[in-house]
Amino acid sequence: MSESARIASASSLGVMATLRRGVQISPQIVQGIGWTLALAVLAAAGRVVVPLAVQGTVDDGILAEGGPDAGRVATMVGLAAGALVLAGLCSALVNVRLVQRTEAGLATLRVRAFRHVHDLATLTQSTERRGALVSRVTTDVDTISLFVQWGGIMLLVSSLQILVATALMAVYSWQLTLVVWACFVPLYLVLRFGQRHVNAAFTRVRERVGSMLAAISEAVVGAETVRAYGVGARTGRRIDAAIEDARGSQGRAMRLVATTFSSGTLISNLALAAVVVVGAHLGVGGALTAGQVVAFLFLVQLFTGPVQMATEILNELQNAVAGWRRVLAVVETPVEVADAEDAVTSPRGPAQVSLRGVRFAYPGGPEVLHGVDLDLPAQSKVAVVGQTGSGKTTVAKLVARLMDPTAGEVLLDGTDLRAVSLASLRERVVLVPQEGFLFDGTVLQNAAYGLRDLESLGGAQDPRVRERVAGAFEVLGLTDWVDDLGQGLDTPVGQRGEALSAGERQLVAIARAYLAEPDLLVLDEATSAVDPATEVRIARALDSLTTGRTTITIAHRLSTAEASDLVVVVDAGHVVELGSHEELARAGGVYARMHASWVAQTR
């Protein structure tokens, strides 16, 4: 794997393909579309009927021979008003139906994209900014939602209105109808050409807006560093530059949209001029009466109105499609660490891990593991030690299948990890990373997150959950620490756990992993920020608990190695030593030197 999958900034699908794919993922959007269309036809008909009725009223009522006929006018006005109200009702119904169906469909899309982000391989996840990923499931979807709420109905009604107006025009004069349509051929070309640019411009806008939000997020997430180094002004300038960038791209998109839209206006009115000229000539030639030409001029305006409206909406559609493409790009990103088709469930029980000729290189980087062979017996305590950059963390990630080796295989109880279903793997193997991430909630809620049966227990509020969490902290020897917190287990940890210190976050993370009851626990520097006394206490607690469980610990602090059954020494991507602490300490090799220096540091 020299190159991991990246999340494209936008899907490469065309407009129609995007809509098709979008509807495929959100089938609710087209549910009951038949009725919606039927109602839309009525609404569109209403829009055409009213101006016709007005025209009729004027011609036959007010300008009637022998003076205005008030009674006739009243009747026609009444009928038109009725048609108007009916059409309004149909519009309202169409709107409601569209909103309901689309929002349901977009909710599905949001959840699908969200889930896909979690399913992506860790390496893929880290190719994209978190903030930008968030905007894919929030603002990008909002763009589609806004379009459907404002533009969807208009597009539908306008298209139908164009059809109705064309039919009426054709009844009066097919020649003039051809003239009108001929006028719109250049508009079609302009739009085709322009829309590609509009499209690109909106894609650019979304990218720039994404970068801008990422820049603003530095002021939020990096608040502490910004203050400690007094770089508020600099950060502000960087944000302002990003805002200006986004503004510039928006301005350019606006100009393009204005140009395409105003060319629609221009051509619509030029069509009117053409009808006057051609119509007059046709009239002179005797093909049309003056009345027909006048009536036709009226119909042309019924036609050009919705055409301009549709041009406008098509522009907004581009914006929505750009948003849609960005969301679809997430869903389309291949999941590199995925279940095989014939994935097997790995049965629970003592876990034995083997590495066979394992090689690994990070995308675009040099190889960091050069053929590692290892056998880690079930129920053993294994310590993996080595200098920074030796590849020991990579071993941990491969064992937990956060990524797959470039060559060779990692076996769990003799089965290649790639053949094991991820669900059963995650149940058996739990990795505790160095940065103990906590959710904004209480200590209790965070520790309970590890419980496999949390949902069936009724969530973190359940007294049985509290009991088990309290039990876990007690077994780990952390009850004193919990009691010292302001509100014990109910102490809020703040966003990302920042109300606690790094060490305290690690304590909660350990309790959380403990409650997950894995068969194989992989601790990747999981207690690096904890004080020695507490670390020793936890290590001892884990020792007594890991009976029946395999533990792999990656550590700088060699106290872990002293207590383990097997020490694996990794150096420059190779396993250089393997044995018990006593053996290796006596052997006088890499480990003996590391240990001696460790002892010197701690005394």
Next chain:
Amino acid sequence: MPPGATPEPPDRPTALTGSRLRRSLQLMGRGMAASPRTYVLAVLASALFGAATVAVSRAVGWATDTVVVPAVAGDTAARGRIGEAGLVLAAVAATLAFSVWGRRVWAGWGYVNVGARHRRRLASAYLRLPMSWHRAHPAGQLLAHASSDVEAATGVFNPLPFALGVLVMIAVATVMLLLTDPWLALAALVVIPLTIVANIVFQRYMTPAVTRAQQLRGEVADVAHESFEAALLVKSLGTAGREEERFARSTDALRAANVRVGTVRALFDPVIDLLPNLGTLLVLAVGAWRASTGAVGPGDVVTAGYLLTVMAVPVRAFGWVLGELPRGLVGYERIARVVDQRAALEPGTQRLPQGEGGLAVRLEGVGLDVPGATSQDAGRQVTLLDDVTLDVAPGSTVAVVGTTGAGKTTLVSLLSRLSDPSRGRVLLDGVDARSLAAGELPAQVALVTQATFVFEDTVRGNVTLAEPGDTTFSDEEVWEALRVARLDEVVRALPEGLDAPLGERGANLSGGQRQRLAVARALVRRPRLLVLDDATSAVDPRVEQEILRGFEHSASTTVVMVAYRMSSVALADTVVHLAGGRVVDVGTHEELLARDPGYRDIATAYEVETRRRERAAADALDDEAAREAAEQDAEADEEAVS
């Protein structure tokens, strides 16, 4: 506000005041006042559009009456003018198209300007407000202010110039109608109060619906943000399903809220559409009556009716403005709440004495209380630090040692004035940290926190934190800092070296590399006070030793560090043992070992553990031997029995 304005709270509150109408007008007025030229052009173009729209219909009427009809009837002079009529119509069409272009472009620019202004103000508030405020506000919500709330607050500015331009058109039409016939005018204008009534009803339903939708939008962003940040945890525990459910719940709440907004709007839109049309019909009905009594000519009725028809679409622009206003007010108010926040650690005016040596640090009876973080115990105070008095001599190295959760981070963060103590004073070279002028502290104090924040910038930018082109730090100095932090080789291996971009949050660096980057960032500024908050936990012990030894005999830097490695602690001149937010003892490592049992527990934990384990192993061996012996005895017994 020009780009790059210094983060200062706005002079007058940003929040809108008064009745809803007043606030709506303020919202629009302030937005337009911020880019007056753009809006003048946009409104002028829009007015031109109104005039050109009327001109088109007048021109069509003129062409019909004076060219087409006579020409078809056989008037040869009229036949000769057919081309002329076409040209006139084309000219009007071009004017109309230009007015549309201008209105769109300038209205669009105005719209993006208003949005950019909101974002600048939000960012400057985020930079200005203190850490305590940040800790109380989830990042997802703050980002939602900059995205969806700004979008909501600016939505109204898109149709606004259109509506204002149309106002000119309406004014002209009203005068024309009044001059024709008051009854006809009344019939035409009755639409306006009806529109206002419809709008009041609309707002009543729309405002709560939009408020809720915006709030839920923020929540969805929050859940997504947190969950994506937890991606590694979610993966390693295999809880993607649980996260999906959590996100689906908030998404569904948002869906329901959006449907509610959409439904209200779906019902209101046709009403707004309906009113001008009904107005036209009313004019015809009233006009027919007035014409039948001879008060007005039939032509006047036709003109009036026609005027209303032409205006039907532009008047919709008002509908759009009115429709966007509730959302706009909600979004604006959410932004204003942040921008108007005044809580800040106000800088003082004093300067630190310029010395060559390290800073003298003195804490006098320092205590820090924070309000309980949950709403149910809002009144309750949690004491993080209490009665801490401490003297750190210039140029010395002090280690702060204590168990996890003892308050070490809180204590050292006071030295960089990330927060102020609730009681007591923090004195740097005798000057209260609160009275120091802005920029004084960061110039002389460097804090390296546990979690390193990496900016999306180059390696050089992340070390110097200077503007591109700023030569405060030479490349040599940057390399030297990287060398001391032991990051130089990693950087040298990057193809672009110092100019290599580091991804968001330094995703392409390992934890230890990020920490070393932070150390280099601190070192390059040659601070007089270096505060290391367990800053090297992910760094190789040898590297940590080398870094610290560099300061051992240097009088130019005072070092205050939170550390766990005894080898590092042993390098300190003084050790402070902190427990439960209080100072237990101060002295040298040896002194504390001798007299402070709590300290001894921490300092000798590994040693004691190693000895315990060795004993346990020996005991186990003995046990095993004993068991084996016992088993042999038993076997012997059994054999004896059989």
